[in-house]
Every structure is written in structure tokens, then in C-alpha cells.
Amino acid sequence: MGNGEQAEQRVIVALDVPDEQSAIALIDQLPQVNFWKVGLELFTSTGPKILEELKSRQKRIFLDLKFDDIPNTVAGACRSAARYGVDLLTIHATAGRDALKAATEAAQEGAAKAGVQPPKLIAITLLTSISARQLAFDLKIPLELPEYALEMALLAQESGLDGVVCSPLEVAQLRQTCGDDFLLVCPGVRPTWAEKGDQKRSLTPAQAIIAGADYLVIGRPITTATEPELAWKRISEELTTVA
Numbered sequence: 001m002g003n004g005e006q007a008e009q010r011v012i013v014a015l016d017v018p019d020e021q022s023a024i025a026l027i028d029q030l031p032q033v034n035f036w037k038v039g040l041e042l043f044t045s046t047g048p049k050i051l052e053e054l055k056s057r058q059k060r061i062f063l064d065l066k067f068d069d070i071p072n073t074v075a076g077a078c079r080s081a082a083r084y085g086v087d088l089l090t091i092h093a094t095a096g097r098d099a100l101k102a103a104t105e106a107a108q109e110g111a112a113k114a115g116v117q118p119p120k121l122i123a124i125t126l127l128t129s130i131s132a133r134q135l136a137f138d139l140k141i142p143l144e145l146p147e148y149a150l151e152m153a154l155l156a157q158e159s160g161l162d163g164v165v166c167s168p169l170e171v172a173q174l175r176q177t178c179g180d181d182f183l184l185v186c187p188g189v190r191p192t193w194a195e196k197g198d199q200k201r202s203l204t205p206a207q208a209i210i211a212g213a214d215y216l217v218i219g220r221p222i223t224t225a226t227e228p229e230l231a232w233k234r235i236s237e238e239l240t241t242v243a
């Protein structure tokens, strides 16, 4: 999916805004952006209406609702979400093997019933806002962070998922172990000129692509910039160096 594409086509912009009006203003301000991510904030506010808006503009959609529940519940959620005909859909790997398998089957069923292409189902390995220290001391996970991320990715792969969301710092290792056909989608991407904010494990756009990411998810460096078009242009230019 990702590797043959021009580098700037591999940037997914996170539409983390509170309402439909702000979302449409950004989409229209950045016509070059082809792939948008709708997450918890916007989807909770607008529901599926924002997906229709994006589709009417022929945009690709990453529906990032990060499902995490018992198998029956995540399966139901994936079945429903797949009917929207989105390109990517997320579930937490921590939901466990049974939930991941049930979600995979349900997404296929939901899409088939609606007559749309099934989404690529990808699992969150470990949120990019979590540091190694937090993993050990707050979450009490007795593994080194790269090993934990790898275990979550392998669980997702064994359960039939199409790929994972991971930090750019783990991409090279996951690419080597999980192979070229496994989608690696990276948030936590920060150009040198942008603030890190709550992201703890980040690399620059060029570094993340070189490390092996299929897609980069970038939100605030673009969407909260004084001039979002200029921020997009700077990122696109950075990526031409690795295209």
C-alpha cells in the first residue's frame, strides 16, 4: 500500500478538531492532502457525517477509534465501522488475541454486507505518548519497550491484522521482523521545527520514512500551525529528499 507511493502521499493528517465546521475549513484549506485521520474527538462530535464529507471530496480515510473491549463488542464495532468504507481502522493490540481475530472477521463481514472494500485493520502496539519509564513504572510491563512493541505487533500479525500503529523509533525493528507486506503506520512524527507536545517517542518525517514507515500520521505540526499550508509544504519538501 505505502511503498510505491510518492512520499507526500504517505502523510495522513490528523483532523483533531472539535467540530464539523473546523474540520471542513481545514480540509478545504489543504486541498493537497489526500489522506485524513478522523479520531475520537471529531467522530464523537460529528458521527459519520464527517466521513461522508471526506468521501464527497474523494479523500482517503483513517478512522482511528482505537477499539479496546471484549471480543464480542470490538467485533460489533468493527462490523459497523467497516460499513463506512474507510481505508484504515484501529483496535488496541491489548484487546487480546480473541478480540483481534473477531475484529478481523467482523470488519470483513461488515464491508461485504455494505458492498464496500474492507478497511485495513491495524493494531495499536503502544501509544506514542508512553515513554519507556511510564511503561515500566506506571503500566508495570516487565519488558523493554522495543520488545513489548514487537510482541504486540507479532500478536496482531498472528491474529490476521493488516498492520500496526507504532512509533517511528520501533519501525525498523518491526519492518525487519514482520516483513514488507505488514503495514506500519507511524504517529509521533515531528519535524525539527515543531513542538513535541505529549509525544514521547518521535522522529522527523524523513527519518520515519527512511526507517521503513508506510504512512506517517501528523496532526498539530500542520493543523495548529499559523499557516497550515506552509507547514504542509515544508513537510512535503522534507520528504522529497527521501522519495
Ligand SMILES: O=c1ccn([C@@H]2O[C@H](COP(=O)(O)O)[C@@H](O)[C@H]2O)c(=O)[nH]1
Pocket (backbone or CB within 6 Å): 014, 016, 037, 039, 124, 126, 127, 128, 129, 165, 166, 187, 188, 189, 197, 199, 217, 218, 219, 220, 221
Ligand atoms: O500511538 C498513537 C496512536 C495514535 N495517535 C494519534 O495520532 C495523532 C497524532 O497527532 P499529533 O498532533 O501529530 O501528535 C493523534 O490523532 C493521535 O490520536 C498517536 O499520536 N499515537
